[in-house]
Amino acid sequence: MNEFTELFKKSKALIDNARSSMGVVVNALTVYTSYLLGKYMIEEEQQGSERAQYGARVLDSLSVYLTSEYGRGFSRSNLAGMRKFYLTYKDRESQIVQSGIGQLGTM
Secondary structure, eight states: OOTTHHHHHHHHHHHHHHHHHHHHHHHHHHHHHHHHHHHHHHHHHTTOSSHHHHHHHHHHHHHHHHHHHHOTTOOHHHHHHHHHHHHHHGGGHHHHHHHHHHHHTTO
16 A cells, blocks of 8 residues: 555545535636626616617627627627526525525535
């Protein structure tokens, strides 16, 4: 038996746990970020007088800006999905926050 067997086992368990926790953290942050981006878009749109045209401009402008800042993942259709996600679940904001924070606590 290798003299480092216990060290190897503990090290593997630590790294496996960290990797598993990272997935949970990333998922929670992604969901909450998408939710908040949707919220921000709706809040911005509600300031506009011509909602349909203004809403399209908000999506287009934010898509161009975020794509230039961060690259892929912020297409108009992705942002429209985030907007729809917020509209669908806006009455459950406390649950979304609680769920995300709860997941972070399981690390």
